[in-house]
Amino acid sequence: MVNFIGFNQILIIICMTEKEQNTEERILIAAKQVFLRKGMAGARMQEIANEAGINKSLLHYYYRSKDKLFLAVFRLAIQNFLPEIKSILLSDVLVTEKIDRFVEGYMNVLLNNPFVPLFILQEIQRDPDRLLNIFLEEGIQPQLILEQFERAVQKGEIKAVDPKHLLINILSLCIFPIVARPMMQRMLYDNDSDAYNEFLRERKKVVSEFVKNAIKK
Amino acid sequence: MVNFIGFNQILIIICMTEKEQNTEERILIAAKQVFLRKGMAGARMQEIANEAGINKSLLHYYYRSKDKLFLAVFRLAIQNFLPEIKSILLSDVLVTEKIDRFVEGYMNVLLNNPFVPLFILQEIQRDPDRLLNIFLEEGIQPQLILEQFERAVQKGEIKAVDPKHLLINILSLCIFPIVARPMMQRMLYDNDSDAYNEFLRERKKVVSEFVKNAIKK
DNA sequence: GTCTATATCGGGATAGAC
DNA sequence: GTCTATCCCGATATAGAC
Structure with missing residues (x-):
């Protein structure tokens, strides 16, 4: 047969x-x-x-199990972040220009995935090493951008600032207004969602300018 | 009897x-x-x-019930914050000086209550209006500081910036490094707790300088 | 006020029919 | 692969003895 x-x-x-x-x-x-x-x-x-x-x-x-499902979801969530951010970090431009692009790109990503940051903050506290390992596996490398800041300082393109503080400053300015949105929208904009969206949109430029002013010689 | x-x-x-x-x-x-x-x-x-x-x-x-207990705890938690912060906001000094004091005082409070901010962010997302009402009852008033920024701009003490952005910038720079600590400490300092503590201590000055540079004319 | 015992409920996980 | 029914555990909540 x-x-x-x-x-x-x-x-x-x-x-x-x-x-x-x-x-x-x-x-x-x-x-x-x-x-x-x-x-x-x-x-x-x-x-x-x-x-x-x-x-x-x-x-x-x-x-x-719930746990396995969670892991699968988490990988999916951060993979939405990575390609866009990586390409910006790898682009070969002046540091100030890169800050512009990073803030613009990063805040766009955040606006499209507004729940991800708080989610990450929560889970990173619940079980820090697990998520960190995933980040490492996905190839997240702060070293790269830190070195760029370092070189920019040495070349005199920007003020002498600690690269780690600068990195955290930029991340703070982008991420916090998103994770604190439910509170800030209510306290500053009478819970007017459109107004806060507009606030976040204009914030891309505001943050860029704020950072560049703070570090220019 | x-x-x-x-x-x-x-x-x-x-x-x-x-x-x-x-x-x-x-x-x-x-x-x-x-x-x-x-x-x-x-x-x-x-x-x-x-x-x-x-x-x-x-x-x-x-x-x-668990819920009632939670509410009691939450009130307690934010009452630790308030007196110190309020007194700083009400003090009658130049805006740049007030920023120094606020950053210093606020980050001290955060260092002593490192879990509070993430806790607030979590619960504010779970049930925004409940916590907001408590905040209002406890007399939290962003209006106050916004008006001060506004006046400082009009008097020409600082650059023409949107007070709301400035407020959120300052809050971001203070709060984010605390809530993201488990991640940042691992990624930037090989999970060295002492090193990150030192980072946070020196950060008080760094943030003050960063903000003042960004808004000076 | 404090404890032990227990009721009750909800959620994650499994077995088994189709 | 998909469904129904069920197990089992853990968590909130209550009853009642002391």
């Missing part, structure tokens, strides 16, 4: 594969939403299942 | 009162620790009871 796979068997296989990918992906997207909103501890498997439009058990079928 | 309270009855009452206060207070302190570390969702009543060295049921005896 010849090995033979009938036409509709192939169809079934294709269908199952497509379904699998769809479901798996839908789970990931749903889980991302919920994890980002609630954090690991606050997220409920039921809520994720609802958001994905499937049964709770299916979550365990695809990702054996 | 005359109304009469015997001597040992008085002793008992005093004892009970003292014990009550002690226990109540011990619970508050323990709960503060746990809530700050784990957030509302991650905190466990058992863990709080252990930390206070008492039985789980006693938590419910003094504070009817």
Whole structure:
């Protein structure tokens, strides 16, 4: 008897594969939403299942546990960040120009993924080494930008500042207004969402100017 | 029969009162620790009871529910912040001098309560209006400092900057290095805690200078 | 006020039918 | 692969003895 796979068997296989990918992906997207909103501890498997439009058990079928699902989601989340940021950091331009580009690009990323930073801050406190390892595996390298700042100081392009402080200053100015949004929007803008969006948009330029003023000789 | 309270009855009452206060207070302190570390969702009543060295049921005896306990703790936490900060904001000095004092005072408070900011950021996202109401009840008023910045701009003491951006810039530079500590300490200082403490101490001056440079004419 | 015991509930995880 | 039903544990909360 010849090995033979009938036409509709192939169809079934294709269908199952497509379904699998769809479901798996839908789970990931749903889980991302919920994890980002609630954090690991606050997220409920039921809520994720609802958001994905499937049964709770299916979550365990695809990702054996809540913990595994969480890890998958986290990798996905930071991979949205990386390519854009990396390309900016690797670009070969003057330090002041690079600061402009970085602030612009980084704040755009944050505006598109507003829940990611707080999520990272939460989980990094819950279990610091786990997430740090993932960061390292994904090739996050602060050394690169620190050296650039260092060289810019030596060449006299900017004031003599500690590169680590400068890096944290820039990150602070970009990230904090996003993670503190629920509070700041209420306290400064009467909870007017549009006004705060406008504030964040104009903030790209404001931060760039602020930093460049602070470090120019 | 005359109304009469015997001597040992008085002793008992005093004892009970003292014990009550002690226990109540011990619970508050323990709960503060746990809530700050784990957030509302991650905190466990058992863990709080252990930390206070008492039985789980006693938590419910003094504070009817986890939620009520949480609110009590939160009020306590922000009341540690307020007096110091308020007095700085109300002091009558030049804007640059006030920025120095604020950064110094605020970062000291943060160094003594390093878990508070992330805790606030977490809970403010979980239930924004609840915490905001507490802030308002406690008399937190950004308007005050905004007006001072405004006047300083008009008087020509500092560059023409948007007061709201300036306020958020200062807050960012102070708060972010504390909430992101677990990550930054590992990425920038090989997880050397002493080195990061030193970094934060010198940061008070660094931030002051950074901000003043950025806004001087 | 403080403890032990227990009720009650919700969530993660598994078994098994289809 | 997907569903229903169920297990099991842990956590909040209550009852009641002392």
